[in-house]
Amino acid sequence: MSKYDYDLITIGAGSGGVRASRLAGKYGARVAVIENSRIGGTCVMRGCVPKKLLVYGAHFAHLFEDAAGFGWQVNGATHDWGAMIDAKNKELNRLEGIYNRLLRDANVELVAGRGVLGDAHTVEVNGKRLTAEKILIGTGGWPVVPDFPGKEHVITSNEALDLPTRPKRIVIVGGGYIAVEFAGIFNALGSEVTIIIRRGALLRGFDLDVRTELADELAKKGIKIHRDCTVRSVEKTAKGYSISFDMAEEMETDCVMYATGRAPATKNLGLEQAGVKTRDNGAVIVDDHNRSSVENIYALGDVTDRINLTPVAINEGRAFAETHYNKNPITMDYTNIASAVFSQPPVATVGLSEEDARKKHKVRLFITRFRPMKHTLSGRDERVMMKLVVDKETDKVLGAHMVGEDAPEIIQGLAIALKCGATKAQFDATVGIHPTAAEEFVTMRDPVPEKDPADKEL
Numbered sequence: 001m002s003k004y005d006y007d008l009i010t011i012g013a014g015s016g017g018v019r020a021s022r023l024a025g026k027y028g029a030r031v032a033v034i035e036n037s038r039i040g041g042t043c044v045m046r047g048c049v050p051k052k053l054l055v056y057g058a059h060f061a062h063l064f065e066d067a068a069g070f071g072w073q074v075n076g077a078t079h080d081w082g083a084m085i086d087a088k089n090k091e092l093n094r095l096e097g098i099y100n101r102l103l104r105d106a107n108v109e110l111v112a113g114r115g116v117l118g119d120a121h122t123v124e125v126n127g128k129r130l131t132a133e134k135i136l137i138g139t140g141g142w143p144v145v146p147d148f149p150g151k152e153h154v155i156t157s158n159e160a161l162d163l164p165t166r167p168k169r170i171v172i173v174g175g176g177y178i179a180v181e182f183a184g185i186f187n188a189l190g191s192e193v194t195i196i197i198r199r200g201a202l203l204r205g206f207d208l209d210v211r212t213e214l215a216d217e218l219a220k221k222g223i224k225i226h227r228d229c230t231v232r233s234v235e236k237t238a239k240g241y242s243i244s245f246d247m248a249e250e251m252e253t254d255c256v257m258y259a260t261g262r263a264p265a266t267k268n269l270g271l272e273q274a275g276v277k278t279r280d281n282g283a284v285i286v287d288d289h290n291r292s293s294v295e296n297i298y299a300l301g302d303v304t305d306r307i308n309l310t311p312v313a314i315n316e317g318r319a320f321a322e323t324h325y326n327k328n329p330i331t332m333d334y335t336n337i338a339s340a341v342f343s344q345p346p347v348a349t350v351g352l353s354e355e356d357a358r359k360k361h362k363v364r365l366f367i368t369r370f371r372p373m374k375h376t377l378s379g380r381d382e383r384v385m386m387k388l389v390v391d392k393e394t395d396k397v398l399g400a401h402m403v404g405e406d407a408p409e410i411i412q413g414l415a416i417a418l419k420c421g422a423t424k425a426q427f428d429a430t431v432g433i434h435p436t437a438a439e440e441f442v443t444m445r446d447p448v449p450e451k452d453p454a455d456k457e458l
């Protein structure tokens with residue numbers, strides 16, 4: 001008989017926590033999951049899923065416009081924001097039901113409340129003390145808004161997903177994933193969108209060609225990007241909000257949204273009293289096996305601030321459960337993890353950017369920009385950009401990048417090729433599917449002429 005109430009207590013029922021707990025339960029462990037909000041966490045309730053549903057909803061506006069070039073008359077199409085939000089919420093309720101059922105079927109006990117570590121084996125919740133041999137922290141992250149006068153007037157992605165009405169004008173501060181995705185949603189549905197970035201370019205960390213290409217495409221859609229700009233204050237006015245900047249004129253808007261990053265949710269979690277070490281930003285420090293500085297306490301997903309993507313957290317959860325409860329030790333491999341930004345058009349990428357590749361490799365670059373076939377008739381001024389970064393010495397493809405329709409679907413396939421260490425010669429030997437945009441990835445023959453990479457700095 002174990003001296004603990006459970007084999008495993010998981011704090012946080014997000015993607016990673018649920019996967020780990022569910023598998024552990026399936027393998028016979030006695031598991032409790034503590035969650036103070038809705039089951040499913042950021043991805044299902046406040047992130048990937050509702051965002052993607054809104055991206056689909058907004059994209060119809062472009063499809064209606066494009067249809068005219070093919071003989072359709074789609075006159076008088078109108079959009080009901082409230083109906084879209086209701087439909088999205090209905091789907092989230094359905095998914096929450098599924099998550100609940102999955103946990104129940106794996107004999108995982110769900111405890112509603114806020115879990116706080118008492119010591120290395122104890123979690124306090126709802127005034128009760130629960131003990132476990134192992135504790136897994138999967139509390140995720142939360143939007144960060146810097147301090148400035150009027151901070152209380154701004155919203156984050158959490159609220160943007162549930163606005164009662166669509167603002168006619170919206171200012172989005174930040175130039176990362178969330179900013180450009182929401183800019184696309186509001187712009188397609190007819191809002192006047194301005195993105196405010198404190199430096200020169202969107203999407204820090206992505207390949208520079210991707211960053212400039214996306215900025216060009218957003219500008220063509222009417223999204224304004226104010227660069228090198230910092231918000232000084234936000235004031236409520238009779239008509240909406242007035243924003244003042246360090247280096248620019250004041251601006252009036254109906255809604256100010258901050259998408260300036262997310263921080264690990266570790267405040268008041270009792271980590272210190274349990275001896276769990278964190279980085280300055282609150283992220284739980286873990287080793288390659290998700291183990292924290294305390295031997296029996298583990299952490300996964302965004303709370304560790306490594307690669308903050310849902311499928312990464314899910315794989316970390318699987319690796320944890322397989323290792324500890326199925327005698328199948330798995331170490332997560334973080335190389336060549338593909339990711340996508342669901343902007344309009346979307347971006348997707350796998351492997352190294354040109355800039356990162358150049359730090360360690362001599363490279364050959366293959367870039368193509370073209371008008372997709374659909375837009376020859378639709379008339380839309382939207383181009384696709386594809387880029388391969390190839391190691392000059394080994395011929396291995398180090399990175400594949402795309403801006404354009406279906407980029408996430410296409411790059412997912414290429415991620416397998418990069419994971420297998422495919423060479424450019426093997427890309428060249430692959431016969432394309434015609435007519436597709438994707439075939440361009442296997443028909444780029446001429447490398448771009450070499451030039452000084454410093455020329456490309458923004």
Ligand code: NDP
Pocket residue numbers: 146173174175176177178179181197198199202203204259260261262307308309339340341342
């Ligand atoms: P990001 O870290 O992607 O971007 C933050 C942006 O805010 C950057 O442009 C940054 O500018 C800017 N910024 C940061 N601090 C300030 C400040 N004080 N004032 C002004 N601007 C500031 O964060 P997001 O919030 O967009 O997304 C959070 C994370 O969520 C992502 O990193 C990603 O891991 C995940 N995510 C993934 C998605 C996907 O896979 N499709 C979708 C949405 C989120 P600068 O570049 O100058 O630092």
